[in-house]
Amino acid sequence: MIKIPPVLRASVGGAKEVDASGANVGEVLRSLASQHPATESQLFSEDGELNRYVNVYLNDEDVRVLQGLETGVSDSDTIVILPAMAGGSR
Amino acid sequence: MASGAELIRKVKEQIEEVDPKDVHALSQNGNGAVIVDVREQHEFEEAHVPGAVHVPRGHLESRIEGAVSDRSKRVILYCASGNRSALAAHTLQELLGYEDVASMRGGITLWKDRGYDVEVPRALTPEQRERYSRHLLVPEVGLEGQLKLLDAKVLLLGAGGLGSPAALYLAAAGVGTLGIVDNDVVDLSNLQRQVAHSNDRIGVPKVDSAEISIHEINPDVNVVKYPVRLGADNIMEIIDGYDVIVDGLDNFPTRYLLNDASVRTQTPVVSASILGFEGQLSVFHPYEGPCYRCLYPTPPPAELAPSCGAAGVLGVLPGVMGLLQSVEVIKLITGAGDTMAGRLLLYDALGTTFTELKVRRDPDCPICSREPEAISDEEMGVFPDYEAFCAGAG
Numbered sequence: 445m446i447k448i449p450p451v452l453r454a455s456v457g458g459a460k461e462v463d464a465s466g467a468n469v470g471e472v473l474r475s476l477a478s479q480h481p482a483t484e485s486q487l488f489s490e491d492g493e494l495n496r497y498v499n500v501y502l503n504d505e506d507v508r509v510l511q512g513l514e515t516g517v518s519d520s521d522t523i524v525i526l527p528a529m530a531g532g533s534r
Numbered sequence: 535m536a537s538g539a540e541l542i543r544k545v546k547e548q549i550e551e552v553d554p555k556d557v558h559a560l561s562q563n564g565n566g567a568v569i570v571d572v573r574e575q576h577e578f579e580e581a582h583v584p585g586a587v588h589v590p591r592g593h594l595e596s597r598i599e600g601a602v603s604d605r606s607k608r609v610i611l612y613c614a615s616g617n618r619s620a621l622a623a624h625t626l627q628e629l630l631g632y633e634d635v636a637s638m639r640g641g642i643t644l645w646k647d648r649g650y651d652v653e654v655p656r657a658l659t660p661e662q663r664e665r666y667s668r669h670l671l672v673p674e675v676g677l678e679g680q681l682k683l684l685d686a687k688v689l690l691l692g693a694g695g696l697g698s699p700a701a702l703y704l705a706a707a708g709v710g711t712l713g714i715v716d717n718d719v720v721d722l723s724n725l726q727r728q729v730a731h732s733n734d735r736i737g738v739p740k741v742d743s744a745e746i747s748i749h750e751i752n753p754d755v756n757v758v759k760y761p762v763r764l765g766a767d768n769i770m771e772i773i774d775g776y777d778v779i780v781d782g783l784d785n786f787p788t789r790y791l792l793n794d795a796s797v798r799t800q801t802p803v804v805s806a807s808i809l810g811f812e813g814q815l816s817v818f819h820p821y822e823g824p825c826y827r828c829l830y831p832t833p834p835p836a837e838l839a840p841s842c843g844a845a846g847v848l849g850v851l852p853g854v855m856g857l858l859q860s861v862e863v864i865k866l867i868t869g870a871g872d873t874m875a876g877r878l879l880l881y882d883a884l885g886t887t888f889t890e891l892k893v894r895r896d897p898d899c900p901i902c903s904r905e906p907e908a909i910s911d912e913e914m915g916v917f918p919d920y921e922a923f924c925a926g927a928g
Contacts, residue, residue: 447889449812450809450810450811450812451809451834451838452838460882460885486838495834496831496832497830497831497832497833497834497835497838498834499829499830501891501892504889504890504891504892505891505892506891506892506893506894509894524880524889524891526878526880526891527834527838528786528807528829528830528833528834529807529808529809529812529814
């Protein structure tokens, strides 16, 4: 299961969570991008890497400190996509 | 029936009395004896023997175990002249089973006559004791914590949605100095969430409006107003001397600028952001935990970074997040509990879910992997594609 942040929800038809499958984080996110093509350019850069401004967590751990997109996943895992937010005071 | 004076004389025959010079020697070599002041609160606050614990005689039986749990320990009691402490020593020895009790002859009066030092503790005024009584009752704050709050200087970046509840509750909690940076004026559309302002202050600068609300709830707070926009030219000067910074900023360039400046001054930043029905919260405590750049190395492009002004926000949400920030501020000041340093909290108001993520220090962080002195004015607030970002953000 992937948790979708507010700024990406328009790209997935408004859902907060999307089911996607794959053996590792990269495959799951690719599956999301093929289901919802509008997310592709928001998640991945042209060279196929994750955009630097998108943080991806497997459960509560940043995949950057695991094996990145190669990090293995199981059905019970949750992937959290987290772009920075700056909304504040005005 | 014996007179009071006779009773005291008899009690003194049954207990050990020690001279102030022996107590002084003990307090110098610190051999594990506990010195207990049994006088009233106001007497203790005026002056006491250095290192003494305070257990007023009226509460002796109920509180002595909190101060001295080991009954075999050497306990030396004193009062003003040696009578109340003799009676208290008798109680400890005969009724409570303390094995090694003594009373200091002549009390603190003789102690002072001998020229020994006394400690004059800082105390709250009677009005402050009343105002903060609920803090004084929780051990995690207590008198010590309240004095820390009164000495603390907290800087609020923005007196808007997040800054309003933080300003009101931190003022109520007794934070001594609140700095407020905001160059905006109160607008009708702010009042759906910015509770430090009011209908009759529309058009008034937010720093002035917030100051009025702060002083209505706690006139003792020193409010320092900065009706300016935070920028590279003024940030180092403004944040200088503050203990904690509360970040409620509404844009990325200033968040990066704040991060870099606060790493240089090693000032912890309690950061929150809000959008729609969701909020994020973390504490960036330079060199003790990750900084903002460790979490977000670069900002998203402008189309993925809408502001509340453009995208809307549930009015209560900044209240929740601003108060979560306030709790972190109080923990940083008092040292109580565990802060959110190294953790990121996501709050979804619609689903009422809290998600916690780990945030690690980036060993290659362009800012906090270096010594604070090595960070220059020129690189503060700069990030990859900065020019394009700012052009896109318009």
